[in-house]
Amino acid sequence: MVLREQEHEPFYIKIDGKWCQIDDAVLKAHPGGSAITTYKNMDATTVFHTFHTGSKEAYRWLTELKQKCPTQEPVIPDIKEDPIKGIDDVNMGTFNISEERSAQINKNFDSLRMKVRAEGLMNGSPLFYIRKILETIVTILFAFYLQYHTYYLPSAILMGVAWQQLGWLIHEFAHHQLFKNRYYNDLASYFVGNFLQGFSSGGWKEQHNVHHAATNVVGRDGDLDLVPFYATVAEHLNNYSQDSWIMILFRWQHVHWAFMLPFLRLSWLLQSIIFVSQMPNHYYDYYRNTAHYEQIGLSLHWAWSLGQLYFLPDWSTRIMFFFVSHLVGGFLLAHVVTFNHYSVEKFALSSNIMSNYACLQIMTTRNMRPGRFIDWLWGGLNYQIEHHLFPTMPRHNLNAVMPLVKEFAATNGLPYMVDDYFTGFWLEIQQFRNIADVAAKLTKKIA
Template sequence: MGEPEPQPGPEGGSAGRRFTWEQIAARTGRGQPPQPRWLVIHRKVYDISHFHRRHPGGARVISHYAGQDATDPFTAFHLDKALVRKYMNSLLIGELAPDQPSFEPSKNKLLVEDFRELRTTVERLGLLKPNYLFFALHLFHILLMDIAAWLTLWYFGSSLVPFLFCALLLGTVQAQAGWLQHDFGHLSVFSKSKWNHVVHKFVIGHLKGAPASWWNHLHFQHHAKPNCFRKDPDVNMHPLFFALGKTLSVELGMKKKKFMPYNYQHKYFFIIGPPALVPLYFQWYIFYFAVQRKQWVDLAWMLSFYIRFFFSYSPLLGVKGLLGLFLLVRFIESNWFVWVTQMNHIPMHIDYDNNMDWFSTQLQATCNVQQSLFNDWFSGHLNFQIEHHLFPTMPRHNYWKVAPLVKSMCAKHGIEYQCKPLFTAFADIVYSLKDSGELWLDAYLHK
């Protein structure tokens, strides 16, 4: 039997059509010929088959919710929802039929309702409002260290100790600027998206030498579907370099795939992971990305960083010394970045997209690190990764305020809320790689 045709509503027209969840689930853009891409927001059904390529947040991030309810991610990612809805009207093709539940049948209705109530509480308490002084001081301390690094070489000379101290300061600048650009990229600072985008280009482009469009393309996908293989770019290294997660590692072994000796991945992680990601991969790929996608404004901001760096340090160090300093700074930044960003995710559940509710999706993929002044500064408040994932536009200085509410909700629904000491979180990266490598080897040899 064929699928029943959507029925027109009382008002008639395409926007009056009624759909079932079964019909929505079939419109994922896959198949031969490819199916349309539909998604649901607040019971309204939208056809994004053509729009997804023009989506400001990226084609993939919205496509990851094709065939699904996107209500909670829509709420989480957008600042001016009323404005966005005006542009969505042209995509509206109907709504769920009256006999259809507001939530997908596979999802926990009570959990979804409780999270949406929590979101309302967060907004009422003003936890999405930024403290501008906090971000101004953070930017100031980055610029201060940047100036201090140059003054160190100018005053003390280019001998080993001043050289290393300068590199340490510049590595810290890069790491802290990375956390700051993250704030602007998530629209966490200004109430208008436009101003966040402008300052984001300055921080990531001029202070770090990377394109804002590249960060947006990758990072929003990660937040939309964290630790979901084929949807989260951060875990798409599987299986080229690492076997990640219990499910995927066993699957890889059963298929007899061996791109790397995964049973040793907890050892070679120290070689091709923290020290190599930024200087050996990101460093060239960001230029390829900007040129290939014709992001000329981003490329101009990037070049301003490299021009400034060259004219600041080549008179003090010469070309060889300049290159040595640059690579050392990238090495420091890379180690800092990888350990901090992966301590919250690699030890957690990694699998294919199972279309879970927003709250469960984020809690199974993220964990926290204990709060302290140092941990907050060192990680750019990403020690509150759970709260950040649940409320990506929340200013980071408010994470600790919402954390008790999130813990309470986890306790109510029997969901584990993981919070670890900093070095335990680091060690768990290695332990989880070791465990998944052993699972792969066992499946590879015996199944």
């Protein structure tokens, strides 16, 4: 899910009460890629400070940008949408918080953000991340050992576990959770991502940062766009004729959804190759400048990964090993990353929910109940609400901040959604079934 259309037209964003113009030169130079476009012509104050905690480079960049702000407030066009009642409102939430209450929630979240930072919860532990990296390397080496002793199936399953655990590490370094210096985080992400995992660090950032900035907002969050295989909102059905075979897929999407989860890793591997091959000609300076790091890392990954397959005894074993390892890794990744957001309501851009960062993240995210094993298996993403509120917070501090977030939600009258796995998975299936029912009604009209 790292490939998406780019928007390059000039626009404005508002930070700390000042409207800043984002022209072509500024946009190209943005190190975070297209994440900045999600707040086009909107107030991005809270999301800016949340995403760039501790980044001297980001605040220096902002200072220079403010010096060029227009003296007159720009004319910002209204966001208008005309949903079809009974169809376009399926799976869609409403944001009915008044401006006064929203302003108070924003103020309260700023206080929480300052408190969390003062308590040192944004500081990463080098020992923790060294241990996690060594865990994955030892897991891979043990898989090699089992392969050498002809235990091919257990070796393949163990490789799948390693793929999943490496997925959490590239996610954390791409969020700059350990080092205060972006460059060091990037180097670590190339090692655990491109080299060990086969995933593009830049491709992950390009998609994932947009998702964080506009979580479950239709038309902004690329993770909602699963067409032509799945439709997460009824709006996606409008792109296809009612008698097309794709509409048949949509009618049964709640049935075949679970069977497609294991293929997530293969999809990301392919899209990583495509993304990295296009990086030298990318629109954003950052991706062009880091292309050689990613290309070398990805090439080395496939060199050792294909070498591992080469030493298997025959083609049937190679094929088995390849698909078992990647499908196990894909399922272990997918059952986590789909639980947190596909099980909750989505929001229209016109709902104005993006004006309140805390509300956006809390109302579009579900936690999985924590536990020692779950914390390890899910890589801390069972604390997804906490992670979305503080994306640069290291994994090992998410459990510590959870009571503060619960208190914040209760004090401000906001939901705090946390469920066991099967409850959350059933709610996820129900969301897909809601759209499947709409697709079935539309296709029946022409039957």
